[in-house]
Every structure is written in C-alpha cells, then in structure tokens.
Amino acid sequence: MLNFLNFISGYSNYRGLQQGFAQFGDGHYKVTDLQAVDLNDTSRDPPSFIFNSVSSLDLDSLVVDMLFSHRLIAENFTASLFSAQQREVVPACVIQPTTAGEVSEAVKVIKEYNCIFAVKSGGHCRFAGGSNAHQGITIDLHYMNSVEVSEDKLTTSVGPGARWGEVYKILEPMGLIVVGGRDSNVGVGGFILGGNANLIIGGISFISRRYGWALDNVRNFAVVLANGSIIDINYASHPDLYFALRGGGNNFGIVTRFDLDTYPQGEIWGGQNYFLLSDVHARKSALDIHHKFDWTPSYFVQKLGQLITRVACMSGYCTTFDSIAQAIEKLSLDSQSDPLAQFYCFAFLMPHIKVYGSGVALAYGKPELNPPIFNDYTKELKHIYSTNRIANMSQIAEEVSSTSPVGSRQVWDAVTFYVNATLMSKLFNIFISEIDPIRNVADIVPCMVMQLISKDEIGHFSKNGGNALGLNDQEEPLFLFSIAIAWQDRRDDEVVHGTADNIIARAVAVATEMGMYHRYIYQNYAKGGRDVFAGYGEKNKKRLQDIQSRYDPGGIFTRLQPGYFKL
Structure with a gap:
C-alpha cells in the first residue's frame, strides 16, 4: 500500500494542500473512479483526485505510474456540473463525504492548513469557482442525498446532495410535498442556499404563494461551523444564526441536513x-x-x-x-x-x-x-x-429541467x-x-x-x-x-x-x-461579483457581518472559500 503523503508530495507548491491531503489519508478516504483526460492539455495546473468515504485508504486499483504524468479527474463529477465554466475548473482534489462527521473532519483540515475550498450540492452554479475550487479542495455533497419523512409527516429531512426530482418522487406516493425547486435537476442545497450548498438565500417554488420561499420553510439546519462543530440551528436554539442562514450566503457554515416543513399535496x-x-x-x-x-x-x-x-x-x-x-x-x-x-x-x-x-x-x-x-x-x-x-410536481419539474441546456x-x-x-x-x-x-x-x-x-x-x-x-x-x-x-x-x-x-x-x-x-438582488440568479448584500439594506447587511464575525472569526468561509458572494 502506497503512503498517501508520498503520493502527493510532488505538489507541495500548492498552498497547504500537501499537508491537507495527507490528513485525508488517515483511514477515512480512498482514491476511486479516476480517469485520465486531456493528456496533452497543459493549460490546467494540478491533477485532480476523488476521495470517497470508506474505512481504509486503498490505492491498489490506481495506475500509480500515471499519477505524475497525466491529469486525472472523475468523469461523473465533471458531468454533474451544470455550466461549462464550472466544468473547466480543475480542483486539486474532490472529496465526497457521506456524513456530517466527515464534513467536520474536512473543515478541520482545511482550517489547519489554510486550504482553498468550495462546496458543491447539485452543481447548478453558472460561473467558475462558485461550487468548484480552482487548484483547491471541492467538497462534493453528492452522496449526502437522504430523504426521510417524520412519523407525523410534518417534517422531511433532506440531505444537501439530493435533487428535487428525487425528493418529489419519494414524497408523492405519500401525498406530500415540500417547498422545493421548479427544476428537477437542481440540488436541494443549491436551491435553498443559492446555487451552492453553502448558500441559504432563496428558493422560489411552484407553491410559494401558499407557503413562502424555501428558506422560510426550513425548521432546522444541521450545520458544520468553522471550528468543525456540528450543531442544529433553529429559531429556538440560535435565533441569530437562524436569521443569518436564511439569506446570508456561504459565510457561516456547511449545511449537512435540512429539516423541511412538509405539506399535503396531490396532483x-x-x-x-x-x-x-x-x-x-x-x-x-x-x-x-x-x-x-x-x-x-x-x-x-x-x-x-x-x-x-x-x-x-x-x-x-x-x-x-x-x-x-x-x-x-x-x-x-x-x-x-x-x-x-x-x-x-x-x-x-x-x-x-x-x-x-x-x-x-x-x-x-x-x-x-x-x-x-x-x-x-x-x-x-x-x-x-x-x-x-x-x-405530479415531479413531472412538471422534469419538464422545466428539459428546457435548460446542461453543459x-x-x-x-x-x-x-x-x-x-x-x-x-x-x-x-x-x-x-x-x-x-x-x-x-x-x-x-x-x-x-x-x-x-x-x-x-x-x-x-x-x-x-x-x-x-x-x-x-x-x-x-x-x-x-x-x-x-x-x-x-x-x-x-x-x-x-x-x-x-x-x-x-x-x-x-x-x-x-x-x-x-x-x-x-436574488442571489440564485445573480452574476458573480455582484454586491447582493447591499440589496438587503444597510441594517441587515451590518447584522449579517456581526453574526459572521462571531461564528467565524478566522474567516474560514470568506478567506478560504472565495466562491460566491461575500459579506
């Protein structure tokens, strides 16, 4: 078995990534599903690696002698990105956690070694770098896609990596619905959070006149904060952070579960x-x-x-x-x-x-x-x-999705x-x-x-x-x-x-x-670089900045996560 630190030692010029990658070789991740692409393309810098959460580091299936001579990337990851600009971004590595605990470990490593990173839910961002980190670490929440309905059928807990078409199809046989996306292919995290699994800023639905936007139908957020702690955030437990998460962008943490208000709905x-x-x-x-x-x-x-x-x-x-x-x-x-x-x-x-x-x-x-x-x-x-x-809502959402040119x-x-x-x-x-x-x-x-x-x-x-x-x-x-x-x-x-x-x-x-x-300015549709928080008014922008400084004093979600809109 190859030592993971030696495996990446040739890339020490990338800021903090050599040490950071080594931490992912401690028994939590493996390299998998790698494929060489664009072998003669010298315009992109680092090779990319995919890490899936498993019990042990396993490099046996990897052709080691290709590692330092070819550029590697996982085809299924690239294909999940909506825009060509996002597909052109080459991260140094992609990790695909399956639990909040693994997201927490990733955040701790990122913080310790000052790694540039991004977080991806469904990959529907349009501009480069929004949910894919150039020469950095992309946290792909694709496998955190569970959908669980409470016994009283009043709450549905959804992982950020689920897509709305999947959510609707699970709820429809039970005669239920949540305030979700109009495009079946959009990720849950990106829709509620705004094109990226860190952004909680909107979510217009086909049932919004009855129940409001998605951000106002989240009863509870399970969030990994900048210090790696995993907490439930709701109006009763943390009213200030609950306010900030409903509009404040990717400046506060990584949401690993949404507990959504659930309503009766037929065709x-x-x-x-x-x-x-x-x-x-x-x-x-x-x-x-x-x-x-x-x-x-x-x-x-x-x-x-x-x-x-x-x-x-x-x-x-x-x-x-x-x-x-x-x-x-x-x-x-x-x-x-x-x-x-x-x-x-x-x-x-x-x-x-x-x-x-x-x-x-x-x-x-x-x-x-x-x-x-x-x-x-x-x-x-x-x-x-x-x-x-x-x-059904899933059929209406699939039709909307068919009108969006992917890639x-x-x-x-x-x-x-x-x-x-x-x-x-x-x-x-x-x-x-x-x-x-x-x-x-x-x-x-x-x-x-x-x-x-x-x-x-x-x-x-x-x-x-x-x-x-x-x-x-x-x-x-x-x-x-x-x-x-x-x-x-x-x-x-x-x-x-x-x-x-x-x-x-x-x-x-x-x-x-x-x-x-x-x-x-509606962040889900805004072009990169816009001052979207100015559109909230001076009072709300200042309140968001104060909350951000309390929960992330080191600026992990601003300084190290450059994608999307910053306070």
Missing part, C-alpha cells in the same frame, strides 16, 4: 405555453434594427423564420408582448390573488430560425383544468404550443423592479436591441425572464423572526427581471458577457428613471 395542473409575437417587426423598426441582404444560409433561415411567423400571425396564432406584460401586471393585483397560482414569463430568441418568441410556465396547486386565474394565458392569448395538463457556457444575472407593464415592454425592447447584434453567435440561446414576488410570498418572509432578505416591510409586489444566455464557444465569452451586462445596466437605468427600481 397539480400546469405546463409550458409558447407564443409567437406579432409586434417584433414594429419594435425592430422603432429601434432602427435592419438586416442587410446577404447570401449566407443564416440569412435565408432567418427570412424563413420571419415568413413562418407572418403566416402564423395572419392565421390568428400570434399575440403581442404588451398583451403578455399586461397579463403579468393583472396577476399582481390584489383582486387576482389566488394562493394556488404560480407562474413565470419569459421571452427568447429561437436559436436556429432567429425568431423572437415568448412563453409562460403555469402551475396551479390542485388538479383543476384551466383555472380562471390564468384565463389571459389559456384563453385570451393564442398560444402555438402548450403542455398544460394534470400531473453549455452560461451567464445569468438578475435585478428587481416594481410591477409595471410599460416597464416590461421597454425591457423587451432592450433585450431585442442587445441580443440582435449577437444573434449569429454559434448555438446561442438567450432568454429574459420575469417572475412575480407576490404580496402573498412577501407575507411569509416574517416567519420565525424574519429572514435576512430585507423585504419584510415591502408593501407592493415586485418582479425579478433576469437574463439567462447559453452558448458553446469560449471565444464568444467577452461579447456575450458584455451583452448581458449591457441589458442589466440599461434595464436598471430605465427602471430608475421611471421610479420602478428596487435594490433587492
């Missing part, structure tokens, strides 16, 4: 609805957007798409974006409040035919066909395609505005004017999304002493405006990121001019 009604738009040509003309004739296949494909749209509109299968925006505004009114109704709206550029369209995802909390609350979308506005049906390059960002249909119309103009110049970027899939933060949802933010988001006193409904762009070629990174930044900057400028801007 629901919902689906995806798509619309062609008759007003895009007029909008482009007003924006002075014109496409010159050329002989490229792309030009003729675009013309074919326009022809198809024109024929569909002449046949009555089109609507206007203004009509869609007005329907959103209408659903925000008190008179239209129905706690069973949840939706989000989006506009997009169809990648191959270069035609702009719109859509809405609908969900109604009981098996009622075409509920009247959604009449504008199901009867008044003519859709070209709809999947509305009665289904693409990604940029997302988000801001918050007061609800106003005129503003939404202006945002669509901004989207068109910025996306049209990059419409021919290879395999680009650009989308803008609008989703209400209803007064019903805001009313739940005061539960159990309130969360850290700074929205408790908000008296009017809001909506999140977010950008999501997927593409394939890293050579297009600069222009795509620049476009996303321009859209957000112009949107904020227009909304501010109209008096419709709100400071809140």
Whole structure:
C-alpha cells in the first residue's frame, strides 16, 4: 500500500494542500473512479483526485505510474456540473463525504492548513469557482442525498446532495410535498442556499404563494461551523444564526441536513405555453434594427423564420408582448390573488430560425383544468404550443429541467423592479436591441425572464423572526427581471458577457428613471461579483457581518472559500 503523503508530495507548491491531503489519508478516504483526460492539455495546473468515504485508504486499483504524468479527474463529477465554466475548473482534489462527521473532519483540515475550498450540492452554479475550487479542495455533497419523512409527516429531512426530482418522487406516493425547486435537476442545497450548498438565500417554488420561499420553510439546519462543530440551528436554539442562514450566503457554515416543513399535496395542473409575437417587426423598426441582404444560409433561415411567423400571425396564432406584460401586471393585483397560482414569463430568441418568441410556465396547486386565474394565458392569448395538463410536481419539474441546456457556457444575472407593464415592454425592447447584434453567435440561446414576488410570498418572509432578505416591510409586489444566455464557444465569452451586462445596466437605468427600481438582488440568479448584500439594506447587511464575525472569526468561509458572494 502506497503512503498517501508520498503520493502527493510532488505538489507541495500548492498552498497547504500537501499537508491537507495527507490528513485525508488517515483511514477515512480512498482514491476511486479516476480517469485520465486531456493528456496533452497543459493549460490546467494540478491533477485532480476523488476521495470517497470508506474505512481504509486503498490505492491498489490506481495506475500509480500515471499519477505524475497525466491529469486525472472523475468523469461523473465533471458531468454533474451544470455550466461549462464550472466544468473547466480543475480542483486539486474532490472529496465526497457521506456524513456530517466527515464534513467536520474536512473543515478541520482545511482550517489547519489554510486550504482553498468550495462546496458543491447539485452543481447548478453558472460561473467558475462558485461550487468548484480552482487548484483547491471541492467538497462534493453528492452522496449526502437522504430523504426521510417524520412519523407525523410534518417534517422531511433532506440531505444537501439530493435533487428535487428525487425528493418529489419519494414524497408523492405519500401525498406530500415540500417547498422545493421548479427544476428537477437542481440540488436541494443549491436551491435553498443559492446555487451552492453553502448558500441559504432563496428558493422560489411552484407553491410559494401558499407557503413562502424555501428558506422560510426550513425548521432546522444541521450545520458544520468553522471550528468543525456540528450543531442544529433553529429559531429556538440560535435565533441569530437562524436569521443569518436564511439569506446570508456561504459565510457561516456547511449545511449537512435540512429539516423541511412538509405539506399535503396531490396532483397539480400546469405546463409550458409558447407564443409567437406579432409586434417584433414594429419594435425592430422603432429601434432602427435592419438586416442587410446577404447570401449566407443564416440569412435565408432567418427570412424563413420571419415568413413562418407572418403566416402564423395572419392565421390568428400570434399575440403581442404588451398583451403578455399586461397579463403579468393583472396577476399582481390584489383582486387576482389566488394562493394556488404560480407562474413565470419569459421571452427568447429561437436559436436556429432567429425568431423572437415568448412563453409562460403555469402551475396551479390542485388538479383543476384551466383555472380562471390564468384565463389571459389559456384563453385570451393564442398560444402555438402548450403542455398544460394534470400531473405530479415531479413531472412538471422534469419538464422545466428539459428546457435548460446542461453543459453549455452560461451567464445569468438578475435585478428587481416594481410591477409595471410599460416597464416590461421597454425591457423587451432592450433585450431585442442587445441580443440582435449577437444573434449569429454559434448555438446561442438567450432568454429574459420575469417572475412575480407576490404580496402573498412577501407575507411569509416574517416567519420565525424574519429572514435576512430585507423585504419584510415591502408593501407592493415586485418582479425579478433576469437574463439567462447559453452558448458553446469560449471565444464568444467577452461579447456575450458584455451583452448581458449591457441589458442589466440599461434595464436598471430605465427602471430608475421611471421610479420602478428596487435594490433587492436574488442571489440564485445573480452574476458573480455582484454586491447582493447591499440589496438587503444597510441594517441587515451590518447584522449579517456581526453574526459572521462571531461564528467565524478566522474567516474560514470568506478567506478560504472565495466562491460566491461575500459579506
């Protein structure tokens, strides 16, 4: 048996990693499932190792003579990461604990040897380094994926490595549900915590008008703190840290179990609805957007798409974006409040035919066909395609997941505005004017999304002493405006990121001019580097900083964990 310290001795130049890795060879971990990749690629620095929790260190199956000449990485780990940018990050090692005790041991080693690290739940982060540590230690919570329902069926204990599709499928035969993700492939930790298993900052669900966001439906957090201790955190035991964990990002600890409020739920009604738009040509003309004739296949494909749209509109299968925006505004009114109704709206550029369209995802909390609350979308506005049906939540979530391109390059960002249909119309103009110049970027899939933060949802933010988001006193409904762009070629990174930044900057400028801007930033969708905590208000940000300094005075979760948003 090879001594693990000798095994890694060639990498002493990495800060603290030689000593840190040696500690993982004390009988708790083994190297497993390794595969050589990119043997001629010299652009990435350290080899990567996967450690699974087992009773003894076992290197027998490893081809030792390849260790120092080839780059090693586990294929299943890389494939679990949502974005290409995250997949390109090469950690020095990945450990996959199965218990809170093993997470605690990892934190102690990281602290002692000052190792850079990251924590991964489902791997749905978009930007590099969020949940995968460059040349550091990535703690992959994939195997901490248990789902256990209490005897009274009021609480479900879920590991951070579970995915929402799995959770729903376990609960559905019992007629139960928790406030969970709308995408079946998103990890539990990342959704509740914000794209990374350390971030507890949101979680909008298809049942949020009834019960609030996921962060306000966690009865108890099992957390590994910076000193390696494992404690239960709830409103009764640690009200200050319980407040901080519901919005404070990855600055406080690693959550190893969520005890979630659990509710009765059967089948629901919902689906995806798509619309062609008759007003895009007029909008482009007003924006002075014109496409010159050329002989490229792309030009003729675009013309074919326009022809198809024109024929569909002449046949009555089109609507206007203004009509869609007005329907959103209408659903925000008190008179239209129905706690069973949840939706989000989006506009997009169809990648191959270069035609702009719109859509809405609908969900109604009981098996009622075409509920009247959604009449504008199901009867008044003519859709070209709809999947509305009665289904389980897991089936609705799987459909949402199927619309997300896994493995693409990604940029997302988000801001918050007061609800106003005129503003939404202006945002669509901004989207068109910025996306049209990059419409021919290879395999680009650009989308803008609008989703209400209803007064019903805001009313739940005061539960159990309130969360850290700074929205408790908000008296009017809001909506999140977010950008999501997927593409394939890293050579297009600069222009795509620049476009996303321009859209957000112009949107904020227009909304501010109209008096419709709100400071809140939803972390689950925010672009890396944003000052999200400023959006909570000065008082809440200061309170979070004070709590962080008490529970992590050495800055383990800030200084050594650079990914995501810092206080």
